[in-house]
Amino acid sequence: MITQIDWETAWAAGINEMNRLSTTNYWNQRAEDYSDMVLASDCNHGRNILNLFEKEGLLRRNWHVLDIASGPGAITIPFAEKVCRVTAVEPAERMAAALMSYAQNRGLSNIEIIPKTWQEVDEAVYLKNYDLVICCHALWQFSDILSQVRRMEAVSRGYCCLAHGFEAPSESRELTEDLGIDGGEFDQFITVFNLLNDSGACPNVDAIDYTLTRSVTSAITSVEKLVEKYRPLNYRDSEMIQKHVQNHAKEGMYKVSGRMGVLWWKVA
C-alpha cells in the first residue's frame, strides 16, 4: 500500500524528540569543545563546501554570504577568505566572540554578526540581499524547517545550501556503541532531502568528506556531554572514553573522518 509521506510532520516529530535531549543548555555546555574542534580542524568541512561551489564554477569574489547559526565560523571563515563579505547569524555570545577572534587572527575584516537566532531575524529587511544563504549542521534548531527554508530563499538572490552529517566517523561509532548510546533512528539528512523535493525546491546533492581534529581534552568533554544527554556519567564511562580517546590520539590531537551531505539549489 503506497502512502503519501508527510515529511514536514516527520521532521517536526524527529526534531522535537531530539531537542528534548539536546537542550539549549546542552549546546551552551558544548560551546567550548565545539569551538575548539572547528578551529583545530581549520574549518575543514566549511572549506570543503567552499571547494564545492568553486568547482561548480559558481563562486564569485563579489558574493555576500549569509551563514545561519555560524557557531565559531566553520563556514564563515573559509568563505570570508574568498568573497567580499560574510554575515553570520549567531546568537550565542561565546560563539560569536570565538568567531571574531579567529577572524582577527586571520586578518579578516569583512565579517559582521547579527546577534540573533535566525527565527528572530526580520527577513523583510534583507530581501534578496545575499548571493548564498547557508545553514550547516544547525537544522535541528528549526522544527518548522520548511517555513525557515522559505525565509532563507526570500533573502537569497542566488543560492541556498543546507548541510548535515550523514555518516559518523567510524572511530566515534565504535565508542558510542561500546557506551550503549543509541541516538535513535531519525535521519535528518534524508528527511530534509525529501521535504525539499516535496516542496519543489529539488536541490542538487553532494557528499563531502571532512576531518575533525580536536585536543584530547576537547574530545573527552564532547563524549562525556553526549553520554550525559542520555544518562548520568559513571566512572566506567569516563574510563572508557579516556582510554578510547588516548588510544586514538596522535601528538595530543584526536582526529576523525566523517561525511556530510550538502543540499543546494538556485533560488527562483
Add this chain to the structure above:
Amino acid sequence: MTSDSLTAPIDWVRYWEDSYDARSKIMFRDYELDDWNERAEDYSESRRTNNYEFGESVYSTLALHGIVSPHSRVLEVGAGPGTFVIPFARKVDHVTAVEPAEGMRRMISQNALEAGVSNYDIIPKIWQDINIENFRERYDLTITSTVIWMFRDIMTQISRMEEATQGYCCVVGGVGTGQTFEAELWKKIMGNTPYPQYPEYPLIYNLLYTCGRIPHVRLINYTSKRTPENMLRMYRVFYSIYTEVTPEVEEIIREALYSDSGEEPCVRKYRSAVVWWNPAVRRKELKGIA
C-alpha cells in the same frame, strides 16, 4: 501515528515494489517489445531535440565531475534511439548500447550514421537477459534513463549495473515539473482511475541511500520537440496499455494536442535528475558523534 513511527526508516524497496504493483493493477495489458518499435520514431525525435540537448547536458554534468573522460568505455542500459549513444560516442572511447527493440536499434544506427559516430556496438537483448559474468567491470560508466521503472526487482538490476562497471553508475530520472497537460488528458480518457506512477526521482535516491550508496545529484533542464503525428503515436501506445484506444479516444487525444500546440510541433520543457555514484564507496549509518 506515534513520533517513533514517523521517524522510523522507510522500507524504500517495498515502497518501490508497491508502486510498481499499483501501476500493474490498473494496466489493461503489459508493455511489449512492439510498443517500443512503434515508439522509435517519436522517441528519436524527442531525444534529438536541440542537437541531443538532453544527452549533451547529462554528458557535461558527468564530465565536469570527472565521471566520464575521452578514455571512458560506457554501457547504456535501454538505449532507446541512442539517448546517450550519440552524444557520448562523440566524446568517449566506446559506447555499448543494450536495446532489445528492433525499431529503436534501427534508430540508433540511423542517428549514429548521421552524427558520424561508429565507436559503438549494440547488444540486442533486454537488460535482465544479459549474463553479467561476460561484462564484469568491462566499463567505466553504466548509465540508464527512463528505464528503471520497468524493474520491479530494482536493487537486483542496480547491482547488476554496478557489476558491469569499474568506475561509476548513473541513473537519469525524470522530475515532476507540475505540467497539467498529462493529468488533464488522462482524466478525460480514464475518468477517476488514478494516474499511473512511473517513479524515478527522488525515489531512486532514497533507495540508493538506504542501500548504502552515496549518490550525487545535479538537476538539468531540457526541451523536447515532437510533431503532432509523433505525439499522437506516443499517446496511442501509452493509452493502449490502460484502455482500448477507440476512434473516440484518438479524437480526444487529437483535440487536446491541437488545443495545446495547434498544428505546430509540440514543445515540452522537462527536468531530470542526474544521479551518479561510485559503487565501491559505501555509507555507514549515521550513529555516534556527528
